[in-house]
Amino acid sequence: MQSEARSGRPVIGRPRSEGSREAILAAVRDLLLKGGYASLTFEGVAKRAGVSKATIYRWWRSKGELVLEASGDAIRIGLVPDTGDARADIVAAIDQLIGTFSNRLASIVIFAAITTAAEDRAMAQALRDRIIYPWRRSAAEALERAQERDELAHNDIVFLLDLIVGTVFQRTLVVKDPVVEGLKDNLMAIVLRRRDSGPTGSG
Amino acid sequence: MQSEARSGRPVIGRPRSEGSREAILAAVRDLLLKGGYASLTFEGVAKRAGVSKATIYRWWRSKGELVLEASGDAIRIGLVPDTGDARADIVAAIDQLIGTFSNRLASIVIFAAITTAAEDRAMAQALRDRIIYPWRRSAAEALERAQERDELAHNDIVFLLDLIVGTVFQRTLVVKDPVVEGLKDNLMAIVLRRRDSGPTGSG
Amino acid sequence: MQSEARSGRPVIGRPRSEGSREAILAAVRDLLLKGGYASLTFEGVAKRAGVSKATIYRWWRSKGELVLEASGDAIRIGLVPDTGDARADIVAAIDQLIGTFSNRLASIVIFAAITTAAEDRAMAQALRDRIIYPWRRSAAEALERAQERDELAHNDIVFLLDLIVGTVFQRTLVVKDPVVEGLKDNLMAIVLRRRDSGPTGSG
Amino acid sequence: MQSEARSGRPVIGRPRSEGSREAILAAVRDLLLKGGYASLTFEGVAKRAGVSKATIYRWWRSKGELVLEASGDAIRIGLVPDTGDARADIVAAIDQLIGTFSNRLASIVIFAAITTAAEDRAMAQALRDRIIYPWRRSAAEALERAQERDELAHNDIVFLLDLIVGTVFQRTLVVKDPVVEGLKDNLMAIVLRRRDSGPTGSG
DNA sequence: AATTAACCGAGACGGTACGTCAGGTCTTGAC
DNA sequence: GTCAAGACCTGACGTACCGTCTCGGTTAATT
Numbered sequence: 001m002q003s004e005a006r007s008g009r010p011v012i013g014r015p016r017s018e019g020s021r022e023a024i025l026a027a028v029r030d031l032l033l034k035g036g037y038a039s040l041t042f043e044g045v046a047k048r049a050g051v052s053k054a055t056i057y058r059w060w061r062s063k064g065e066l067v068l069e070a071s072g073d074a075i076r077i078g079l080v081p082d083t084g085d086a087r088a089d090i091v092a093a094i095d096q097l098i099g100t101f102s103n104r105l106a107s108i109v110i111f112a113a114i115t116t117a118a119e120d121r122a123m124a125q126a127l128r129d130r131i132i133y134p135w136r137r138s139a140a141e142a143l144e145r146a147q148e149r150d151e152l153a154h155n156d157i158v159f160l161l162d163l164i165v166g167t168v169f170q171r172t173l174v175v176k177d178p179v180v181e182g183l184k185d186n187l188m189a190i191v192l193r194r195r196d197s198g199p200t201g202s203g
Numbered sequence: 204m205q206s207e208a209r210s211g212r213p214v215i216g217r218p219r220s221e222g223s224r225e226a227i228l229a230a231v232r233d234l235l236l237k238g239g240y241a242s243l244t245f246e247g248v249a250k251r252a253g254v255s256k257a258t259i260y261r262w263w264r265s266k267g268e269l270v271l272e273a274s275g276d277a278i279r280i281g282l283v284p285d286t287g288d289a290r291a292d293i294v295a296a297i298d299q300l301i302g303t304f305s306n307r308l309a310s311i312v313i314f315a316a317i318t319t320a321a322e323d324r325a326m327a328q329a330l331r332d333r334i335i336y337p338w339r340r341s342a343a344e345a346l347e348r349a350q351e352r353d354e355l356a357h358n359d360i361v362f363l364l365d366l367i368v369g370t371v372f373q374r375t376l377v378v379k380d381p382v383v384e385g386l387k388d389n390l391m392a393i394v395l396r397r398r399d400s401g402p403t404g405s406g
Numbered sequence: 407m408q409s410e411a412r413s414g415r416p417v418i419g420r421p422r423s424e425g426s427r428e429a430i431l432a433a434v435r436d437l438l439l440k441g442g443y444a445s446l447t448f449e450g451v452a453k454r455a456g457v458s459k460a461t462i463y464r465w466w467r468s469k470g471e472l473v474l475e476a477s478g479d480a481i482r483i484g485l486v487p488d489t490g491d492a493r494a495d496i497v498a499a500i501d502q503l504i505g506t507f508s509n510r511l512a513s514i515v516i517f518a519a520i521t522t523a524a525e526d527r528a529m530a531q532a533l534r535d536r537i538i539y540p541w542r543r544s545a546a547e548a549l550e551r552a553q554e555r556d557e558l559a560h561n562d563i564v565f566l567l568d569l570i571v572g573t574v575f576q577r578t579l580v581v582k583d584p585v586v587e588g589l590k591d592n593l594m595a596i597v598l599r600r601r602d603s604g605p606t607g608s609g
Numbered sequence: 610m611q612s613e614a615r616s617g618r619p620v621i622g623r624p625r626s627e628g629s630r631e632a633i634l635a636a637v638r639d640l641l642l643k644g645g646y647a648s649l650t651f652e653g654v655a656k657r658a659g660v661s662k663a664t665i666y667r668w669w670r671s672k673g674e675l676v677l678e679a680s681g682d683a684i685r686i687g688l689v690p691d692t693g694d695a696r697a698d699i700v701a702a703i704d705q706l707i708g709t710f711s712n713r714l715a716s717i718v719i720f721a722a723i724t725t726a727a728e729d730r731a732m733a734q735a736l737r738d739r740i741i742y743p744w745r746r747s748a749a750e751a752l753e754r755a756q757e758r759d760e761l762a763h764n765d766i767v768f769l770l771d772l773i774v775g776t777v778f779q780r781t782l783v784v785k786d787p788v789v790e791g792l793k794d795n796l797m798a799i800v801l802r803r804r805d806s807g808p809t810g811s812g
Numbered sequence: 813a814a815t816t817a818a819c820c821g822a823g824a825c826g827g828t829a830c831g832t833c834a835g836g837t838c839t840t841g842a843c
Numbered sequence: 844g845t846c847a848a849g850a851c852c853t854g855a856c857g858t859a860c861c862g863t864c865t866c867g868g869t870t871a872a873t874t
Contacts, residue, residue: 052828053858111321168370426852523783572783
């Protein structure tokens with residue numbers, strides 16, 4: 001969101017101070033981890049980063065943009081590999097999802113994004129484009145590969161994606177169940193056609 | 204949360220004005236529907252309800268409490284019936300979930316609750332106690348009845364509940380897919396042991 | 407300006423804090439004497455008075471109003487007496503003018519008022535109504551009494567008033583001549599018909 | 610103030626752009642006439658002149674200097690001639706004063722100068738050197754010529770100068786009386802010894 | 813013609829103050 | 844004892860200018 005704009009800027013005038021930029025983003029991260037999204041303020045970021053408010057406003061128009069850029073790779077879910085083993089690929093996809101959702105900074109940002117998204121279209125779009133959709137596309141491909149080999153227990157891939165994301169979200173971020181090991185196995189049992197015996201579990 | 208406090212108040216002195224209470228809650232509903240949770244302010248509620256801020260603060264300590272009480276039945280998911288037909292009961296449970304999540308006022312409140320919950324333990328507890336848990340308990344019973352008849356495709360009932368809630372949440376509130384008809388069928392196909400032929404769907 | 411408004415306020419609600427009011431006005435006086443009008447800021451007044459900016463803005467809409475009220479009696483020129491001795495009365499009028507213009511706080515306020523007046527009609531009006539006009543009216547009466555006894559050297563009383571005020575302003579506030587003793591005598595010699603010998607002076 | 614600095618600059622290197630200089634001074638004049646001194650900003654001048662802020666700061670250190678130079682001849686009161694007719698010379702002196710004080714741009718600058726002078730010694734000096742003192746010296750000479758012929762009604766020439774300047778300032782810039790015709794006659798009657806009949810006027 | 817020093821535009825930057833808004837708390841008099 | 848009114852301190856909002864500071868590029872007299 002910002003990098004594109006930056007690279008497109010004219011080369012005249014005093015160049016942007018990368019030191020300030022880094023100080024700001026670091027301050028955002030620190031404050032998010034310390035007090036969450038709601039209590040994050042431009043004023044506080046400016047003070048902690050040793051930067052003027054105007055400098056922040058010059059480059060980020062909203063708290064959302066700021067947080068999205070500050071969180072950086074923490075919320076960037078890795079792409080799902082294509083190893084030839086569809087089952088392993090899907091396991092990897094779920095692992096990546098759980099890994100990101102379990103990251104504290106990421107969870108704060110994801111909550112913030114979901115909430116803000118309800119009132120801010122641009123933010124919602126950015127959230128989808130940066131966090132979920134890249135993973136979703138590569139995860140969809142992994143599911144398609146499984147489907148071609150008739151390994152999938154369900155034909156509606158979009159539904160399966162919503163199921164996986166929704167269940168992981170519910171378990172890690174809403175219920176905050178720290179034991180997520182069973183989660184992955186259970187999801188695999190749901191998604192893939194059972195080969196011989198059904199999965200076990202205790203509710 | 205509030206009713207307890209209220210019933211514990213002294214019986215002498217001027218009684219609480221029910222008119223004010225209703226005006227406040229109505230104002231909250233109006234303002235939530237108009238501008239969402241983030242732009243809801245005590246100041247604005249007081250102005251619209253024709254009430255002083257102090258009166259609101261006397262009875263509700265936070266925006267969360269206020270919203271939770273104002274939303275009232277809109278977010279109260281009905282209990283799952285026991286008709287003897289486990290399949291029908293589970294369908295009813297999912298319907299209730301989708302119905303509530305599709306309600307505009309309820310969706311605003313649920314978002315607010317989830318977000319606030321990340322920073323406010325009391326709010327998180329209230330959310331669970333009032334919105335999800337009653338449904339969850341009776342839905343669990345319906346699933347148990349199905350399990351006893353060996354109709355369930357999966358043994359981990361807690362997992363199934365998270366799966367149902369998470370998927371519905373994802374589809375209705377995050378992706379905001381207005382077509383939720385297939386959602387119910389797909390969920391049923393996942394939850395219940397397939398009787399003859401597998402379910403169909405196209406993502 | 408403020409007292410009228412205050413007395414006309416409704417008797418309901420929390421009454422205005424007189425302590426805050428006095429602290430604010432004292433802070434304004436201190437800061438004016440320390441740094442002049444230009445460097446006086448709402449922010450600074452709030453800080454020094456231990457008061458919030460909003461409280462200042464609630465009661466005074468502009469720096470001008472604030473300064474005008476803070477200066478209070480320092481800029482209020484006394485009324486000219488009617489002792490029966492027209493010459494003595496006019497001397498008193500000039501003394502009052504010089505006395506006020508020589509007061510440091512008053513001079514700051516008068517400068518501010520004149521300057522602001524160029525861009526703020528209300529301020530100009532307030533300046534005239536509070537500082538100059540009351541004096542001017544009673545001074546005009548003293549001049550008229552002298553005129554009736556044929557003691558005036560000039561028939562145009564309005565001109566004489568402008569002459570007195572203008573000359574005193576020029577000498578005390580623009581040229582900042584600390585020796586103003588001759589000023590009074592010289593003005594008297596100009597205003598009154600010479601009785602026997604002409605006035606003397608050496609510039 | 611500026612010419613000295615400019616003439617002392619090195620003769621090598623790129624010479625100062627006179628186009629920028631003129632654009633800046635013209636912008637200052639426009640903005641002064643449009644919004645007065647208080648709302649004049651370096652930022653605004655730079656924008657309107659199509660010039661960078663740094664260029665303005667390079668040549669003028671303060672708003673005062675900028676305005677003083679921009680106003681140029683508008684505030685430069687002409688020298689009083691020596692025609693041999695002392696009365697006519699004094700009339701000319703007063704006319705020049707009234708003429709300058711009635712000029713809109715000049716009046717803005719004079720107010721600005723007086724105000725700034727209260728807090729800025731250098732500005733006060735510049736104001737005196739450029740606006741009032743040249744006129745004052747030549748007007749003093751005209752009064753001295755009249756004094757030598759015993760035409761002066763008052764011996765204190767410095768006082769008379771303050772009286773003239775003060776009264777004209779008061780009438781034209783404070784009271785803003787547009788009818789200044791009587792002003793000149795009245796001042797002449799005060800300054801010069803009456804020859805036969807006394808002056809007339811109606812207050 | 814090449815060098816060179818000063819000029820200039822653009823604009824980022826740390827600041828200070830602006831005027832506004834809402835959060836919570838309080839004080840008063842009326843009911 | 845509750846209520847409406849509303850004053851109050853606090854703290855953040857988003858904006859405007861301040862005066863300073865790089866930059867990339869231009870301009871003309873001096874070599």
